[in-house]
Amino acid sequence: MEIERVGVVGSGTMGHGIAQVSAMSGFETVILDVKQEFLDGAMKRISSSLDKMVEKGKITKGVKDDTLVRIKTTLDYNDLAYCDIVIEAALEKPDVKGRVFRQLDSVCKRDAILATNTSSISIDEIAKFTKRPEKVVGMHFFNPVQVMKLVEVVKGKRTSDDVAQKVRELSEKMGKIPVIVNDAPGFVSNRVLMPMINEAVFALHEGVSTKEGIDSVMKLGANHPMGPLELADLVGLDVCLDIMNVLHSAFKDNKYRPCPLLAKMVKDGKLGRKTGEGFYRYK
Numbered sequence: 001m002e003i004e005r006v007g008v009v010g011s012g013t014m015g016h017g018i019a020q021v022s023a024m025s026g027f028e029t030v031i032l033d034v035k036q037e038f039l040d041g042a043m044k045r046i047s048s049s050l051d052k053m054v055e056k057g058k059i060t061k062g063v064k065d066d067t068l069v070r071i072k073t074t075l076d077y078n079d080l081a082y083c084d085i086v087i088e089a090a091l092e093k094p095d096v097k098g099r100v101f102r103q104l105d106s107v108c109k110r111d112a113i114l115a116t117n118t119s120s121i122s123i124d125e126i127a128k129f130t131k132r133p134e135k136v137v138g139m140h141f142f143n144p145v146q147v148m149k150l151v152e153v154v155k156g157k158r159t160s161d162d163v164a165q166k167v168r169e170l171s172e173k174m175g176k177i178p179v180i181v182n183d184a185p186g187f188v189s190n191r192v193l194m195p196m197i198n199e200a201v202f203a204l205h206e207g208v209s210t211k212e213g214i215d216s217v218m219k220l221g222a223n224h225p226m227g228p229l230e231l232a233d234l235v236g237l238d239v240c241l242d243i244m245n246v247l248h249s250a251f252k253d254n255k256y257r258p259c260p261l262l263a264k265m266v267k268d269g270k271l272g273r274k275t276g277e278g279f280y281r282y283k
Helices: 013-024 036-055 061-069 094-107 123-127 161-173 189-205 211-221 228-235 237-251 260-267
Strands: 005-009 028-032 071-074 085-088 113-116 136-140 150-155 177-182
Touching (some): 005 013, 013 036, 013 071, 036 071, 085 161, 094 113, 094 123, 123 136, 150 161, 161 177, 189 211, 189 228, 189 237, 211 228, 228 237
Parallel strands (some): 005 085, 028 071, 085 113, 113 136
Antiparallel strands (some): 136 150
């Protein structure tokens, strides 16, 4: 089976970015979400992103127009029935992803690949919601999708080698660099990254230094392009908290306990760039 038609479930930060990259790579792309206003917002963000690329001379206006023509939006799961692969980019909640995969399994053609953009939840657990665990795979993109090159291709215990290879090839066609990893809590990226971010929040919480000081130490001393608190704001503090909760629950180890300050900021709605305020304020 050649992949020609791509479905994306979820039109948020990751979903609309995946859809844009898919369509720019020549794939017919369908985005599904639960409200039309979400889909309309996603299309505006995609168009704006493409406009900036045109202004910078990275693409022509013709490429922009062709990309937009390849993207369709829908509120109906049945419109994903003929997709060769569907990439789920819904909330990082096991119950939400379970509902999505149960629905996808019921409507998608039998040879369709069901991929998840989860950043920490077990592929094996997600696959349990389907009757095709061999076709369930992780396809973990990074934010911003249009810029970041890495895709973690995550194999569950029952993911077939053929499916992993097809997703690897698809990632390359999208201009990404795929790395195949085995299913484990947090995979590689977030198992390493999120505890570092969480520890930076603890350092702030305990008054070890200011947010600017903590970020400067890691940028100047560890050569990180962004400080951990700046990066947390970019990722979304709610996402960081969700991942830490997954790691804590999976490993039963208090070194993965989310910092109370992180939990409080999420409770207060200070989620980072997407809400205008996290550790820093944004216009």
